[in-house]
Amino acid sequence: MKKILLAVLGMVAMVAQGAYARTYTVSVNQFVEHPALDAVLRGFQDYLKDNKVDVKYNIHNAQANMGTATQIAQQMIGEKPDLFLAIATPSSQACAQADNKAPKDLQRPLLFAAVTDPVAAGLVKDINKPGGLITGVSDLLPLEKHMEMVRTFIPGLKKLGLLYNAGEANSKSTVIRIQKLGKSMGFEVVEATASKTADVYQAAKSLVGRVDAIFVPTDNTIVSALESVVKIGVQNKLPVFAADVSSVKRGAVAAMGFDYYKHGYQTGAMALKIFKGEKPGDMPVEFQKKLELQINAKYAKLMGITPPAELLKKATKVYK
Numbered sequence: 260m261k262k263i264l265l266a267v268l269g270m271v272a273m274v275a276q277g278a279y280a281r282t283y284t285v286s287v288n289q290f291v292e293h294p295a296l297d298a299v300l301r302g303f304q305d306y307l308k309d310n311k312v313d314v315k316y317n318i319h320n321a322q323a324n325m326g327t328a329t330q331i332a333q334q335m336i337g338e339k340p341d342l343f344l345a346i347a348t349p350s351s352q353a354c355a356q357a358d359n360k361a362p363k364d365l366q367r368p369l370l371f372a373a374v375t376d377p378v379a380a381g382l383v384k385d386i387n388k389p390g391g392l393i394t395g396v397s398d399l400l401p402l403e404k405h406m407e408m409v410r411t412f413i414p415g416l417k418k419l420g421l422l423y424n425a426g427e428a429n430s431k432s433t434v435i436r437i438q439k440l441g442k443s444m445g446f447e448v449v450e451a452t453a454s455k456t457a458d459v460y461q462a463a464k465s466l467v468g469r470v471d472a473i474f475v476p477t478d479n480t481i482v483s484a485l486e487s488v489v490k491i492g493v494q495n496k497l498p499v500f501a502a503d504v505s506s507v508k509r510g511a512v513a514a515m516g517f518d519y520y521k522h523g524y525q526t527g528a529m530a531l532k533i534f535k536g537e538k539p540g541d542m543p544v545e546f547q548k549k550l551e552l553q554i555n556a557k558y559a560k561l562m563g564i565t566p567p568a569e570l571l572k573k574a575t576k577v578y579k
Contacts, residue, residue: 282313286335290347291323294505295519302523332357343369348429371395372526376432386544394539420470424480425452433476459484463491472498496563507553551575
C-alpha cells in the first residue's frame, strides 16, 4: 500500500513539473516575409509561450507565390499537426482548400490571421457562425478613418492612387470599399496593380502626375516591396500612406492601423481555446478595434508635406 501511495505521489509530482504536459504541433503557412506578417507569427508564438503551452512549429513561407502556398498547404496535411495557422489571405485560401479535400482523418482545425474579408475570401460563410473547421482573426480596417487621416494631411485631395495586387481577394475588397468612400468624400480613386514584387516600382511610377497621394492597403505583394513605392514618393514629392503601421518605419508618411504583434497574440488566444476542446466552427471570427496612428515626419518632409499639428498630438509614435 505504501509503495502504491509513493508511486501515485511521484506521478503527481511529475505532472506538476510538466513531465506529462502535452506538446502540440502547429503547422504554419505564412504567405510572405514582411514586418507585419512576421509580427503576427511572433505574437502567436509569444501568447502560447506566455501561457505555458508547449508547441512544436513547422514554419513555411510561400515568398509571395500562390503556387508555393498551395504546395505548402499540401505538405502541411501530411505533417498531421494539431492545428493549421495561415497568415494572410492567399495562404489561408490555400490551406482551406487543402484541408477540405483531405481525408477526414487528416483534416485539422485552421486558424487564419491577417485576413481582411474572410467571407469574400471564401473562408467562412458567416462571421458569427463560421461552421466547419475554420475561424480566426480579421484585420478589417475602418477605412473611413484612414481616408479622413489622408485628407487631414492633404485637404485638397482630388485623386488618390491605390497600389495593389488584383489577385489578392483582400485587396480587391479594400479597393471596392475605398472607391465607395471616395464618391462620398469627394475624391477619385486611380488604380495601379502589380502581380509580383518586381512589378511594384513600375506600378507606383505609373501614378506619378496622375494623383495627389498614394495609399498602400494591407496588400502582401505591395508591402513586401514598399521601399520601391517610397522611392517613387521621395523622387516625385508624392506622399505615400499605408494601412499598416509597420510600413511607417520603412518610409510611409503615416498609417492608422493595427499592431500586428497584438493581432497574432489574439490569434494565439484562439489557438489555446481550440487546444482545450472548443470547435472552430462555434468560435466567431474576431476583430481588432484599437487603432494606432504612426507618422514618419522625416519622410513626410521628403515627400513634400508637413504633418498637421493635430495629428502629431494624437500619434502613438512619430519617427523624426
